[in-house]
Amino acid sequence: MAIFKSRLEVPAAFAARYLRRVPPARVDVAVARQDAVFEKIRLRNMSLSKYAMRNKTFEADDLRNVVGPAASRRYVPQGYTVRSGTDHFSTTPSTGRIAQRSDRVDHLALVDYAQSVFDELVDGANVPAAFIGTFARAVDLATAAGAATPLSFGVDVAGLADAIFEREEIRLVRANAGMHQALTQAQVKEVLDELAAVLEVRPEGKLFGLHALADGARVGTVALNRARIALRALSLPISADVEVESTAYAVGQDDDRLALRRYLDSRNGFIVLFDDLALAYIDGALFRDEGLADGGAAFLRYLGTDPLLDAVTDEKGTFTTAHTVFDPDSTFGVVVNSIAAGDDVLLCDDLGDEWADFIGLNSTSSPRRISFYHAKHGELSLGAGPFHVSVSQAMKNLGRMSLPAEPVARKLPGWRNNYVSGSGVQTAVPKIARGTAAGLEDAFEQARNAPDAIRRVFIVTSSLSRAAVEATFAEIARVRTH
Numbered sequence: 381m382a383i384f385k386s387r388l389e390v391p392a393a394f395a396a397r398y399l400r401r402v403p404p405a406r407v408d409v410a411v412a413r414q415d416a417v418f419e420k421i422r423l424r425n426m427s428l429s430k431y432a433m434r435n436k437t438f439e440a441d442d443l444r445n446v447v448g449p450a451a452s453r454r455y456v457p458q459g460y461t462v463r464s465g466t467d468h469f470s471t472t473p474s475t476g477r478i479a480q481r482s483d484r485v486d487h488l489a490l491v492d493y494a495q496s497v498f499d500e501l502v503d504g505a506n507v508p509a510a511f512i513g514t515f516a517r518a519v520d521l522a523t524a525a526g527a528a529t530p531l532s533f534g535v536d537v538a539g540l541a542d543a544i545f546e547r548e549e550i551r552l553v554r555a556n557a558g559m560h561q562a563l564t565q566a567q568v569k570e571v572l573d574e575l576a577a578v579l580e581v582r583p584e585g586k587l588f589g590l591h592a593l594a595d596g597a598r599v600g601t602v603a604l605n606r607a608r609i610a611l612r613a614l615s616l617p618i619s620a621d622v623e624v625e626s627t628a629y630a631v632g633q634d635d636d637r638l639a640l641r642r643y644l645d646s647r648n649g650f651i652v653l654f655d656d657l658a659l660a661y662i663d664g665a666l667f668r669d670e671g672l673a674d675g676g677a678a679f680l681r682y683l684g685t686d687p688l689l690d691a692v693t694d695e696k697g698t699f700t701t702a703h704t705v706f707d708p709d710s711t712f713g714v715v716v717n718s719i720a721a722g723d724d725v726l727l728c729d730d731l732g733d734e735w736a737d738f739i740g741l742n743s744t745s746s747p748r749r750i751s752f753y754h755a756k757h758g759e760l761s762l763g764a765g766p767f768h769v770s771v772s773q774a775m776k777n778l779g780r781m782s783l784p785a786e787p788v789a790r791k792l793p794g795w796r797n798n799y800v801s802g803s804g805v806q807t808a809v810p811k812i813a814r815g816t817a818a819g820l821e822d823a824f825e826q827a828r829n830a831p832d833a834i835r836r837v838f839i840v841t842s843s844l845s846r847a848a849v850e851a852t853f854a855e856i857a858r859v860r861t862h
Contacts, residue, residue, distance in 0.1 A: 435538070552567075590613075699809075727813060731800075736754055
């Protein structure tokens, strides 16, 4: 079915009951043809972590020249624009929207266009462009039934918030004494905060129960059908009686308002993760990231090792007024003595307005290098939580890697002092581990103005074993093979 609409919306309840969308893989065949040049793509992360970058958009004349494989992993395409010859096409696979940029045409031309799209969707046998294959790909949900078990469930809170605040398409309401009242901004925040909690999925016969991680309470159910995952129940204390209205109507006048659970189900507004780490159910479709199937080679090349980290017992070490260097068995000491050995300027920026634990500059390499080092220590673990904390800290300071002049000028006096520990010990450890106080300002200015400077971020931690990560990826590949 093709729907050409202007000021017309298909009710969500009608669509959920009577319509089934074309699988995203078929849309790719119809739109992302072999000769297609990708100009824009919008991506959604496969993770439920609040520390992950949820969405990102790339736009260029030809994305193949600017988006590498590392930027593609663990991301699902939610919409893209391509050009094929002189024609321009765009699609949003999650909604079934396919468009072609053209001059205004009459209805018979629209019929011909729809028929040509039908032919591609139904009979198209071409393999889609290689570029789209670098991202997670849609797979048949039925083929995963029985082979993978759902483990985690999360509402797409960001998408819901955008519909409320950014696009202003919907509002949240509650019934009070027979009248519906719109939730205040504070009440909406309470609802969104509650929905942001990740829930554990447990098998319960033909259904799967949703359980709170804190106390194990059962708060909902999902059903794995052949075509989609359905949210059958969701009852959380704050949001249980919340309903969703269209903003096209005055408050209380939308006769097609839906309970929040039904709205999320009809819009596929949730994510489900599985015991097969390569899988994620997003926007009503199952996606597989093949980057995990090759033993994690694309990921492992970003993990380096250093034998000095084996002896680390603390992040910063102990401090006395007599200390002149960081303890060699601390992560800070390993950064100074080994990890950042190639930097001719290295300073400690720990505590206060912290950009990184250490900032390094290399003026002898060509091109110059600017390095931020984030040092951590902990028990060996493959848990995502501690590692994500380090990642989020690194990500929020990426903008500082341009070394803006005014903030650097404000920080220079502090960098020329000795290190003061978090407990207030005035040590004799210079914050400038390498380089000179007199040459610091000039070193930063030269690095800032270098047009080809390479900017690097290191998370230096004793809590992650590369061998353990490699073994885990190998096991993932082995299980999938068998």
